[in-house]
Amino acid sequence: MARAEATAAAESEAELRPANGQIVDPAALDRLKKFYRDMLLIRRFEEKAGQLYGMGLIGGFCHLYIGQEAVVVGMQAALRPDDQVITTYRDHGHILACGMEPAGVMAELTGRATGYSKGKGGSMHMFSREKNFFGGHGIVGANVPIGTGLAFANRYRSNGAVCLTYFGDGAANQGQVFEAFNMAELWKLPVVYIIENNQYAMGTAVSRSTAEVQLYKRGASHNIPGEAVDGMDVERVYEAGQKAIQWAREGKGPYILEMKTYRYRGHSMSDPAKYRTREEVQQVREKYDPIDTFGARLVRAGVFREDDLKALDREVRQIINRAAEFATESPEPAPEQLYTDVLK
């Protein structure tokens, strides 16, 4: 026993003195480890969701977040608990990053009573009042004015909270996004707009849909500062997020972060993927995968050993398997649920 404790102490000592000799403070170390674990959890969750979809246990539209994990994990780490988050229909990663349980999310995907929306929302409509996660919106662009309105409420109350409003490169072309930008800057609302540019709006490449492909410039005519960020690197995301959130929290108004990222899977499960080559996807996976590259970096820095990564993966897979069991064994909503929650 004493020996085991001594070994553990030695290991944590090793973590504090990584291979490059740089001293890392413990809080930063914990954050790096959490980044890795949170990204891995989303990855494994989404893989399992894809599997369950193939088995017919998840229906309708199912948009997987695989490849984009660094964006939501890095941003979430820069938030305060009273800040808000709102996003589009590709929302599994966001609700998990907010700290909700995989079981409740997976049960929503399978349409069960134990899902976070009681099985009435499904894949595209995740919400958590508890974690200030405001969904989960299926109409491209519509969540952008809503997120701006959450920021409006923050300013109205002077509560110092900031709303993170995520949307994709496709939504960036919606008129109401510009309407929201205008009011956000006009009234200096505490909102950070995160454009998750995964290169394809459904099947249309950004260059085929967008006159100016540098989407971080989208706020220029409203005087909103914008910045392009390597969305495949969780540490870069975190740094940019901190800066943008501070800007908004200080009352300087909105900030735009364009996250250059990539989705490996189709737009939804029924995507024929005729618009890009397998080689393109493979190349990104091999060179830029946010989890693999970050894991390798942590190993090189001595934060993790290869064995630690394997152990973490086993642990996460177990959590996801339990979530899948829970989601497939839970009952469907009771028939009387059809008529509840229409009005308060």
Next chain:
Amino acid sequence: MTQILMPALSPTMEEGKLARWHVKEGDVVKAGDILAEIETDKATMEFEAIDAGRIAKILVPEGAEGIKVNAPIAELAQDGEETGAPPAHAAASAQAPPTRSAAPIDPGSPPGQVLPRSGIGISSREIPAGAEFVTMTVRDALRDAMAEEMRRDESVFLMGEEVAQYQGAYKVSQGLLEEFGERRVIDTPITEQGFAGLGIGAAFGGLKPIVEFMTFNFAMQAMDQLVNSAAKTLYMSGGQMGCAIVFRGPNGPAARVAAQHSQDFSSWYAHVPGLKVISPYFAADAKGLLKAAIRDPNPVIFLENEIVYGRSFPVPKLDDFLLPIGKARVVREGAHVTLVAHSISVGLIMEAADVLAKEGIEAELIDLRSLRPLDTATVVESVKKTNRIVTVEQGWRVCSIGSEIAAVVVEEAFDYLDAPPLRIAGKDVPMPYAANLERMALPSVDDIVAAAKAVCYR
């Protein structure tokens, strides 16, 4: 001598107040000089001379109210004309077209008088005995409702186009900026989809927004937010989110503004689960229901009517007058035929009932007040008594409020019907501009009388 006439300064203006003369008799004026300030139902506006000349005579004193459009207000002597010469036939200064004769302004009562409860849109069950009434316009009743709720609850705020500095495009928000300041009375850019969505987000964040659409014609731009975001999020989130918000503004045909600015959207909103829809006629209902709408935890579509804003009705003088959403009211009892309407059409069925009474037909009049929930029970109960029904509305007939009521009456009171239900509605065309065509496109008292007689086989 040329007569200067009272100008029509808004599409719905029928009369106005001569607030102030800027000229006096004997003054020489040239085109573009300000002659007077005219106060309309919407705003106080300066009125300019079109022709040069000398003000020969002022016919209407400063401060005079209720001056009809096209009434002579002054005489102008031109090019050496002498004062006292007979007036020319041409109306030089005010080229207002003759306005469409709308339903007459319902007579009000002096302030403070205790009124009888029948025929004035007040239900005895909803007002405590002995309550005093004051006469006020629907416009002022709406303003008072907002002001009272804003005083009561700090999380209530008003936003929309021209609601603050301009005092409201239709003057409904008059004085609110002065009382509550620019934090709570907010002029928005012209960006309906954007500010509708922003309001919904603010409501998710726990505020209670009142979002004014200048008219509901423009709310079409925001339809996605109203239906997909406001109405559905409570359900999609399994009851977690909710959205206490009021979208209000004038709905339905105005006057002479053509197809894109003249449309009744009642049945569009009434179709959507997750919304509540209110469309009052009387000032008391406007006040009591708007206050209830602001306190309601759900998204409420509050459909007003531009032409009705200036009509005056008694309103109970109570500190906190609330009415239940989802209850129709029998405005007048009758045995022979049920006439059902909402909003401005209530005025039409009241007029039609007077005509019918002279011919021995006693009509029972129902003001729906709310369109979702729709109080079909009150309608069905009435039809079981009268055995006949005519519905009246401004909107198009296909998939209309009348269609829904007719269907429910047939389902629930089929055996009581002595005639098929009839629907009087707007004609199935975009609203024309020409005065005669516009008149034809809208339901008239004559249409209603004819339909009521038809279902009575008279």
